[in-house]
Amino acid sequence: MATLTQERANPRVTAPPRPRKSLFRSINPYLYLIPAFIIMAVMTYYPMGFGLWMSFTNFGLANLRVNSAPPDIVWFKNYFDILTGAVAIPNFDFLSMLAFNLFWTFSNVIFHVSIGILIAVLLNVQGLKFRGFYRAIFVLPMVIPTLVVANVWKNMYDPDFGAINQALAALGGLIGLAPATFHIRWLEQVDPAIPGIPLPLSYFALLITNIWLGWPFMTIVATGALQSISKDFYEAASIDGATGVQSFFSITLPLLRPAMVPAAIYGMITTFNLFNLIYFVSGGGPLRQTEILVTTAFRLVNEQRLYGVAAAFSVYIAIILLIITLITNRVSKATESYDV
Amino acid sequence: MSNRIVRPAVRARILSAARTDAPRTRVAGRHMGLGKQLMLQLLLLFITFTVLFPILWVVSMSLDPRNLARPTELRLIPPGASLQAYIDVLNKPTTNPVSLQQLAFNSFMLAAGSALTSVLVGVFAAYGFSRFKFRGREVLMLAIIAVLILPSVATLAPLFVMLNRITIGDFNLRNSLFGVGLALLSGLLPFAIWNLKGYIDTIPRELEEAATIDGASPNQIFFRIMLPLAVPALAVTAFLGFLSGWTEFYLSWQFLTNPQNFTLAMALYNMTGQFADTTPWSRFAAMSILIALPVSLVYLSLQKYIVGGLTIGGVKG
Numbered sequence: 001m002a003t004l005t006q007e008r009a010n011p012r013v014t015a016p017p018r019p020r021k022s023l024f025r026s027i028n029p030y031l032y033l034i035p036a037f038i039i040m041a042v043m044t045y046y047p048m049g050f051g052l053w054m055s056f057t058n059f060g061l062a063n064l065r066v067n068s069a070p071p072d073i074v075w076f077k078n079y080f081d082i083l084t085g086a087v088a089i090p091n092f093d094f095l096s097m098l099a100f101n102l103f104w105t106f107s108n109v110i111f112h113v114s115i116g117i118l119i120a121v122l123l124n125v126q127g128l129k130f131r132g133f134y135r136a137i138f139v140l141p142m143v144i145p146t147l148v149v150a151n152v153w154k155n156m157y158d159p160d161f162g163a164i165n166q167a168l169a170a171l172g173g174l175i176g177l178a179p180a181t182f183h184i185r186w187l188e189q190v191d192p193a194i195p196g197i198p199l200p201l202s203y204f205a206l207l208i209t210n211i212w213l214g215w216p217f218m219t220i221v222a223t224g225a226l227q228s229i230s231k232d233f234y235e236a237a238s239i240d241g242a243t244g245v246q247s248f249f250s251i252t253l254p255l256l257r258p259a260m261v262p263a264a265i266y267g268m269i270t271t272f273n274l275f276n277l278i279y280f281v282s283g284g285g286p287l288r289q290t291e292i293l294v295t296t297a298f299r300l301v302n303e304q305r306l307y308g309v310a311a312a313f314s315v316y317i318a319i320i321l322l323i324i325t326l327i328t329n330r331v332s333k334a335t336e337s338y339d340v
Numbered sequence: 341m342s343n344r345i346v347r348p349a350v351r352a353r354i355l356s357a358a359r360t361d362a363p364r365t366r367v368a369g370r371h372m373g374l375g376k377q378l379m380l381q382l383l384l385l386f387i388t389f390t391v392l393f394p395i396l397w398v399v400s401m402s403l404d405p406r407n408l409a410r411p412t413e414l415r416l417i418p419p420g421a422s423l424q425a426y427i428d429v430l431n432k433p434t435t436n437p438v439s440l441q442q443l444a445f446n447s448f449m450l451a452a453g454s455a456l457t458s459v460l461v462g463v464f465a466a467y468g469f470s471r472f473k474f475r476g477r478e479v480l481m482l483a484i485i486a487v488l489i490l491p492s493v494a495t496l497a498p499l500f501v502m503l504n505r506i507t508i509g510d511f512n513l514r515n516s517l518f519g520v521g522l523a524l525l526s527g528l529l530p531f532a533i534w535n536l537k538g539y540i541d542t543i544p545r546e547l548e549e550a551a552t553i554d555g556a557s558p559n560q561i562f563f564r565i566m567l568p569l570a571v572p573a574l575a576v577t578a579f580l581g582f583l584s585g586w587t588e589f590y591l592s593w594q595f596l597t598n599p600q601n602f603t604l605a606m607a608l609y610n611m612t613g614q615f616a617d618t619t620p621w622s623r624f625a626a627m628s629i630l631i632a633l634p635v636s637l638v639y640l641s642l643q644k645y646i647v648g649g650l651t652i653g654g655v656k657g
Binding site for chain 1: 372377380381383384387388390391392393394395397398410411412413414461462464465467468469472473474477480483484487489490491493494495496497498499500501502504505507522523525526527529530533558559562583586587589590593594605608609611612621624625628631632635636639640643
């Protein structure tokens with residue numbers, strides 16, 4: 001992602017110069033692109049433009065049929081309605097949803113990266129036994145489709161029959177707590193989990209699930225970077241009297257940065273748009289408190305059938321993601337100088 | 341430092357992650373005491389337990405022959421373990437009148453069709469972007485990246501309206517797997533172009549230069565040199581596309597109304613949550629495993645190629 005916007009013409013891209021350039025040679029590059037751009041023009045760019053037009057209309061179920069009346073142009077009404085919450089969804093509040101979505105993204109990626117690095121360092125300790133066994137197990141969350149993972153975790157959080165409460169009850173039984181203590185309504189409890197912090201318990205349930213899903217990828221990336229750090233750095237540091245903790249913070253972390261920053265950016269974009277997890281585990285509940293932008297965009301189309309509003313909502317998503325991309329681009333450029 | 345120099349370096353570093361047998365280790369020449377080894381093993385065993393817990397839970401549930409509506413206890417191997425739940429799922433996965441074979445066939449056709457098309461069309465464009473210099477190159481590349489930033493849910497409403505208008509007799513493009521495949525392709529194709537271009541950029545140009553000196557045209561170079569070299573990247577990109585088609589949910593859920601066209605992902609959703617009152621969880625578990633196992637095994641075998649490509653090439657979820 002980081003490098004996308006700086007595509008510079010590479011002087012070596014062309015074949016060696018020839019004295020005369022035939023017509024065929026000058027149109028040849030475009031022949032390679034034409035099939036892809038024909039498909040994208042019809043299936044990607046036209047829908048985007050069409051969606052932009054729809055966002056200025058009150059396009060609804062009544063305008064869906066081929067011969068039905070065209071929708072009315074309402075200009076920026078949809079955009080205002082979204083911002084002011086005048087959308088036919090109960091508890092709809094765009095700004096708090098956006099705030100939750102951003103908080104959701106950052107909190108997840110912080111856990112992914114730090115846990116991923118810690119476990120990579122643990123696995124990289126010299127003399128560790130069964131290293132290959134652990135590495136083989138630890139990739140499993142990454143290779144199972146998120147759709148399946150999300151549906152399984154949803155059932156695991158079931159207050160009566162879910163594995164989480166049953167396991168907690170079994171553990172609690174060891175210290176004499178009654179099983180009823182652990183009738184935790186992970187996904188349904190409306191009261192804040194921690195008094196004073198406006199986050200529902202389902203946020204933490206989602207966080208646990210997504211940490212389970214996310215850290216192995218970061219561990220794999222960090223392991224690769226760790227293995228390219230020369231041992232000499234650590235030897236020099238220990239001769240100078242540095243402790244293990246000191247070398248971790250002044251050698252390991254800075255040298256991991258060039259590999260972790262692109263991975264973290266990739267993780268951020270993925271987590272920001274993590275439809276499957278939110279939609280299937282919490283369903284955005286309770287009371288829309290864990291709803292994010294992409295799940296709401298789907299609900300506007302699928303449940304409310306407000307196609308015009310949904311199109312305007314998508315324009316907001318595009319603008320927000322553009323801003324995030326520009327910021328992360330800048331961040332990753334700033335860290336490039338660490339690449340040794 | 342310019343991007344062109346950094347990118348292959350980062351890619352190589354991420355790729356080397358897959359080599360678990362790399363001899364270099366972090367701590368300089370110290371041997372680990374028994375106590376430290378034990379502590380580490382305990383910690384790692386605990387992490388192993390957290391990783392395996394959901395997986396073991398699903399596997400053990402799927403082996404439960406009692407057809408209980410809901411599990412009431414945790415057991416690694418349920419009494420009288422059998423494959424009955426799998427047989428039940430094979431016979432009648434959901435209350436909809438559609439067989440598992442049909443669901444799997446639909447998912448497979450959707451995934452394979454859109455993934456193969458995206459790779460076959462995409463590799464031409466990727467080569468064009470990677471190896472030719474022409475007017476408008478940067479603008480066109482930006483146009484592809486702009487699409488990648490956008491989640492595909494964002495074009496759901498216009499695609500739905502647009503495809504719904506195409507009706508030939510009784511056939512409605514929106515209400516067909518072909519229409520879902522086209523909508524899926526609108527996101528897969530830019531991803532394939534970007535991912536393949538990232539790979540082709542890392543192929544050294546010496547081979548092509550040698551071929552040019554021997555008189556090969558750019559088109560001959562593409563077909564005789566580039567395509568064979570790009571086979572691993574083509575396979576990985578096609579697999580990632582297949583994976584998103586195999587587990588595609590919101591397009592098919594929004595578009596399709598005829599149960600004969602339903603997909604595995606839709607059936608799984610029908611077995612959980614609000615629709616699942618009557619579905620025994622053993623069947624849900626068996627269904628989960630049937631969906632996940634084939635793609636997970638392929639992912640495992642391609643894993644080392646995938647990780648490197650993802651951080652560089654892909655942003656689309």
